[in-house]
Amino acid sequence: MNAKRMTEYVQQYDVDLEASIVSLNHEQEVTGLCMIAFRDTRAWITRLGVVPERRLHKNGQFLMETVLETARQRGIQRVQLEVIQGNEPARNLFLKLGFQDVQELLIIRRPPGAPNPELTPFTATFNPIPHTDIPNYLSQRTERTTWLDENRSLLNTGGLKGFSTQLDSSEKGWAILQNTPFQLTHLVFSPNLSANAAQALLHYIHQQNPMQDAKIENLSTNSPYWHSYQKLGYFEVFRRTEMHLRLS
Amino acid sequence: MSKVIIIEDNPQNARMAAKLLRHAGHEVITAEDGEHGLTTIFENPPDVILVDLGLPDLDGQTVVALLRQQDTLKQTPIVAFTAWPESTAHAMAQAYGCDGVITKPIDTRNFAQQVSNFATGAKRRE
Numbered sequence: 001m002n003a004k005r006m007t008e009y010v011q012q013y014d015v016d017l018e019a020s021i022v023s024l025n026h027e028q029e030v031t032g033l034c035m036i037a038f039r040d041t042r043a044w045i046t047r048l049g050v051v052p053e054r055r056l057h058k059n060g061q062f063l064m065e066t067v068l069e070t071a072r073q074r075g076i077q078r079v080q081l082e083v084i085q086g087n088e089p090a091r092n093l094f095l096k097l098g099f100q101d102v103q104e105l106l107i108i109r110r111p112p113g114a115p116n117p118e119l120t121p122f123t124a125t126f127n128p129i130p131h132t133d134i135p136n137y138l139s140q141r142t143e144r145t146t147w148l149d150e151n152r153s154l155l156n157t158g159g160l161k162g163f164s165t166q167l168d169s170s171e172k173g174w175a176i177l178q179n180t181p182f183q184l185t186h187l188v189f190s191p192n193l194s195a196n197a198a199q200a201l202l203h204y205i206h207q208q209n210p211m212q213d214a215k216i217e218n219l220s221t222n223s224p225y226w227h228s229y230q231k232l233g234y235f236e237v238f239r240r241t242e243m244h245l246r247l248s
Numbered sequence: 249m250s251k252v253i254i255i256e257d258n259p260q261n262a263r264m265a266a267k268l269l270r271h272a273g274h275e276v277i278t279a280e281d282g283e284h285g286l287t288t289i290f291e292n293p294p295d296v297i298l299v300d301l302g303l304p305d306l307d308g309q310t311v312v313a314l315l316r317q318q319d320t321l322k323q324t325p326i327v328a329f330t331a332w333p334e335s336t337a338h339a340m341a342q343a344y345g346c347d348g349v350i351t352k353p354i355d356t357r358n359f360a361q362q363v364s365n366f367a368t369g370a371k372r373r374e
Contacts, residue, residue: 005304161362
């Protein structure tokens with residue numbers, strides 16, 4: 001991650017650089033990193049990493065215990081993180097520290113390309129949501145979110161766009177996403193959106209942005225929209241497990 | 249001899265790959281992230297492009313997607329260069345239009361030949 005992107009990441013996810021730490025060896029070389037973000041009484045641990053030659057030396061445990069102690073001192077009640085499935089050393093460390101599994105998450109992608117017009121046999125109207133109204137729309141969300149896609153992360157993000165739709169069947173709803181120069185990402189839907197309306201919105205978004213790559217992080221494996229995403233050409237890249245630790 | 253660009257954020261991997269390819273007679277350019285990789289490719293089009301799919305920032309899949317939209321690079325082999333599980337790497341490479349996959353850690357005995365094969369295949373198609 002380059003410096004510019006790291007700056008955006010810190011700002012977008014409220015990472016606290018004062019509380020985030022690096023570990024050093026005797027030669028003062030960096031051997032590990034652990035970042036922590038705070039929101040109210042919650043904390044999020046991210047970017048835990050240890051250089052290969054320091055693994056199996058409890059370096060990761062030292063980093064984790066240090067940031068967890070900071071979290072305790074700040075009165076944090078819950079610490080959350082996501083671990084990539086298959087990273088057993090990290091998962092075992094989190095279990096040892098008392099973290100528990102909360103939900104399974106998908107990272108899904110869609111390569112550029114216009115959607116097949118036959119995929120959406122719905123007649124619908126679409127309207128852009130004025131940028132100033134986006135916070136009001138997001139405040140309607142009721143689904144369980146992860147740190148990456150909760151409203152505070154989205155509102156810290158630049159380039160948000162929103163679209164509302166109404167199908168002839170009277171089903172209606174909206175979608176909000178981040179549209180970067182290269183990628184569509186951070187896509188969220190209105191609560192209780194029907195599968196047809198989700199599919200219509202996805203179809204419209206990709207029809208409008210056929211050259212854009214798309215990446216959705218942390219979609220719950222129980223999401224009612226996973227099937228709609230798949231119909232539009234999304235596929236699973238890998239999975240994460242969200243884990244929580246109660247500190248009080 | 250072919251001109252090869254390696255877009256790889258891990259300096260050790262990039263150094264090792266570049267050394268093997270130079271030893272085999274190829275001209276090698278390395279780029280540590282997607283943005284620099286794209287700029288280098290547009291300024292100095294190579295014969296073969298190796299892209300780490302797990303790049304930070306502008307990630308490997310997006311880089312491949314952007315490259316595949318360039319008419320001037322239609323015949324240039326783009327190879328996914330990745331430590332991901334083989335099945336995931338192949339699925340991703342196919343979805344994004346890569347010409348093949350070279351998995352990491354690289355097989356030092358065969359790596360240069362694997363890259364040469366992609367370059368030769370592209371020349372035959374021209």
